[in-house]
Amino acid sequence: MIRVGLLFGGQSAEHEISVQSARNILAALSPTRYEPVPIGITRQGQWWLAELDWLAQASPQKLPPFVQGLTPVAVVPSQGLVGLRQHQWEPLPVDVVFPVLHGPRGEDGTVQGLLTLAGLPFVGAGVLGSAVGMDKEVMKRLLTQAGIPVGNYRCYRRGQAVNPETVIAALGLPVFVKPANLGSSVGVTRVRTAEELRPALEKAWQYDAKVLVEQAITGREIECAILDGSPPQASVAGEIIPQHDFYSYEAKYLDDQGALLKMPADLTPDQVTQVQALSVQVFQVLECAGLGRVDWFFTPDGTWIVNEINTIPGFTQISMYPKLWELSGISYGDLVNRLLELALGAD
Incomplete structure (x- = not known):
């Protein structure tokens, strides 16, 4: 039986989508071949050994909270996963990890680097491919x-002065403003006028220090x-x-x-x-x-x-x-x- 560490949740704005993805993967794992080990990551970054029933019943609109009493989980370089039971860290053996994490601190190479240090094989791209x-x-x-x-674009960092007229002269209207490091269209705004550009940038900067303004492509x-x-x-x-x-x-x-x-x-x-x-x-x-x-x-x-x-x-x-x-x-x-x-x- 292959033990699969199913890693889901996370600290990004795509937390709910990750839970839904993990729920579907859990249902698809062959019970005769795989033993799932679901590990939830809270929005605060805590890792917990999640109950199978908890994950199976999760929905994107109303997530059950991670409750006190669940087993904390940590990653130890060269040792793999460990769980805290009875005030002692004990090995939590898994053969492979399936990170179902969308967005920063999950899909960007951070978790991939951690799993690499722990010597755990995992699904998907490594540190470089994930980050890029x-x-x-x-x-x-x-x-x-x-x-x-690729489409024409400009990149602006949080706090950088932006002249809307210069942006529009280069890219035209409408433009799309989006965080550089996020997904699922979170923080994205379609800008139709020069007056809408600054609020769209401020919105995107809430999610990332680096923001793209992209030309609309027909x-x-x-x-x-x-x-x-x-x-x-x-x-x-x-x-x-x-x-x-x-x-x-x-x-x-x-x-x-x-x-x-x-x-x-x-x-x-x-x-x-x-x-x-x-x-x-x-x-x-x-x-x-x-x-x-x-x-x-x-x-x-x-x-x-x-x-x-x-x-x-x-x-x-x-x-x-x-x-x-x-x-x-x-x-x-x-x-x-x-x-x-x-x-x-x-x-």
Whole structure:
């Protein structure tokens, strides 16, 4: 029996989505092959050994609190996971860790570095790929250097003076303002006038010291999932058709009618081949591993422009990553199994 440390929750604004992703992965683990060890991370950064029933009943709108009496968990370099029982730290053996953490202090290389120091194999990208995938500004620089098109943007740090007229002259209107290190469209604002820019920056700076102002791109929103291997595989492409101003947090997770998901996307065979090859290239350029979902804009003139990569994409029931693989012939359970095999180094 393989013991799987399922690491979820976290301190980012995507805490609730992480819980939902972990809940679905827990349900998909084969009970004859895997023994789940769910470890919840509170918003304050405490690690606890969570009850299986707690996780199974969690919902994104109303999370049960981590209650006193649960077993605290820690990571010890070269020793792995330990749990505090009867005032003594005891080994908490796991064979592999599945970090289902979205956003900073989970998807950005911090936890990956901790697990590496502890000698624990884990699903997904390592320290470098995770950090690069999280920081959208660094990601864009590397992709540009590799010759992969990205949208026009400007980067501003908290406290930096910003002239709205200069920004608009460079990028036009509307623009999108977003934290450089976050996901799930948290902290993102669509700005239509010069007067709206400063409040949008202040909002984004609440989540990150570095903020991007991106030119609005006219194009279809296409997503492609990557599963690592020799070579990495790309799924069929899917299309998101937002029913709001953009694909916001509410549209993704709270509004059942927030977006239309078209799978597979209405693309020609040549266009599918193009986006699959480009997605694998993005995955490799950014030093990713295990899994990833690459988001694109497909413009009317046939240009593919990268929006971003997600190194730990959502695993909720409505998330595109597992849906795209299911459409490509890999079920949710088989996908989870394959990711764990990759982490363990199985052929």
